[in-house]
Amino acid sequence: MSIIAFIGLGNMGLGMAANLAKAGHEVRALDISEDAIAKAVNAGCVAAGDMNDAAGKADIVITMLPAGKDVSMVYAGDVGVFDCAKPGALLIDCSTIDVATSRDVIGLASHKGFAMIDAPVSGGVAGAAAGSLTFMCGGAPEAFAAAKPVLDVMGKNVFHAGDAGNGQAAKIANNMLLGIHMIGTCEAFNLAEKLGLDAQTFYDISSTASGQNWSMTNYCPAPGPVASAPSNRDYAPGFSAAMMLKDLRLAKAAAGNSGALTPMGERAEAIYTQMEQGGHDSMDFSGVMKLIKGAL
Ligand code: NAD
Numbered sequence: 001m002s003i004i005a006f007i008g009l010g011n012m013g014l015g016m017a018a019n020l021a022k023a024g025h026e027v028r029a030l031d032i033s034e035d036a037i038a039k040a041v042n043a044g045c046v047a048a049g050d051m052n053d054a055a056g057k058a059d060i061v062i063t064m065l066p067a068g069k070d071v072s073m074v075y076a077g078d079v080g081v082f083d084c085a086k087p088g089a090l091l092i093d094c095s096t097i098d099v100a101t102s103r104d105v106i107g108l109a110s111h112k113g114f115a116m117i118d119a120p121v122s123g124g125v126a127g128a129a130a131g132s133l134t135f136m137c138g139g140a141p142e143a144f145a146a147a148k149p150v151l152d153v154m155g156k157n158v159f160h161a162g163d164a165g166n167g168q169a170a171k172i173a174n175n176m177l178l179g180i181h182m183i184g185t186c187e188a189f190n191l192a193e194k195l196g197l198d199a200q201t202f203y204d205i206s207s208t209a210s211g212q213n214w215s216m217t218n219y220c221p222a223p224g225p226v227a228s229a230p231s232n233r234d235y236a237p238g239f240s241a242a243m244m245l246k247d248l249r250l251a252k253a254a255a256g257n258s259g260a261l262t263p264m265g266e267r268a269e270a271i272y273t274q275m276e277q278g279g280h281d282s283m284d285f286s287g288v289m290k291l292i293k294g295a296l
Helices: 011-022 034-042 051-055 068-076 099-111 124-130 141-154 166-194 199-206 241-258 263-277 285-292
Strands: 003-007 026-030 060-063 090-093 115-118 133-137 155-160
Touching: 003 011, 003 051, 011 026, 011 034, 011 060, 011 124, 011 141, 026 034, 026 051, 060 068, 060 141, 068 090, 068 099, 090 099, 090 141, 099 115, 099 166, 099 241, 115 141, 115 166, 124 133, 133 141, 133 166, 141 155, 166 199, 166 241, 166 263, 166 285, 241 263, 241 285, 263 285
Parallel strands: 003 026, 003 060, 060 090, 090 115, 133 155
Antiparallel strands: none
């Protein structure tokens, strides 16, 4: 069993750390929120007072933080992971952040002699709690191989996407596609309704025809056809429009940096920005249906 420093015990990190503790690892929990640390202790982790206390003896350091600036600060800032972790510690960043920062931080880690991977996830808070996340990892094959047994505790599918930052690239390209097909699915249901089809009739046809997609069959934005979808709970999240917008903005930045044309991704970002400007971004991202219907 390993000593694992877990930094960032919010909605996602808490469930992930709890599963590591349940599997018998010593999980040393660090967060700027005392409430987050208290919840982690309740879930079987050990409270760490500071970075030295968290990372000083850890074999593995895992971070699950909001954004790139937090990741840079936690690793490379004053009294950060790079200062405190013991030589040979394996570093795993599970946050969803911009590709450029991810590559910079992993490059710095390697300069300091640490093996590090990016390992962003999909599966949401429920997947974190259930240990059924999908991990998309980037970094050296040996670092990925060393991280895999620990990621297997927290997830069901663990992919190696290639070099440092490629996990982030996979995550934001996937989520850009999700944002696009969610909006397209809303438009199709709305058009069908305006032309006289009820949601179930259109679903029965389109879900077995060429318009079929994940947003339709797993997360249908029109109330009715998919019982578990947020559309049946007045679009309570789930995966919020704010989170989707964060990922679409990361995709836009990465597209700009790499010269990739993403006109549909940009349009999706503009539409979710409208939700944000209207103060509706805490709603599930499938709530964009209301915007498309002119009901927001
Ligand atoms: P969250 O805001 O609930 O948790 C982040 C935690 O990090 C908080 O407890 C915060 O106090 C802590 N933190 C921030 N700065 C810190 C610092 N300097 N040192 C120590 N702790 C610090 O966010 P979340 O929903 O758990 O998401 C975490 C990451 O996972 C994000 O990058 C997000 O995009 C990604 N993600 C979230 C979901 C989801 O459904 N929530 C799904 C997939 C990926």
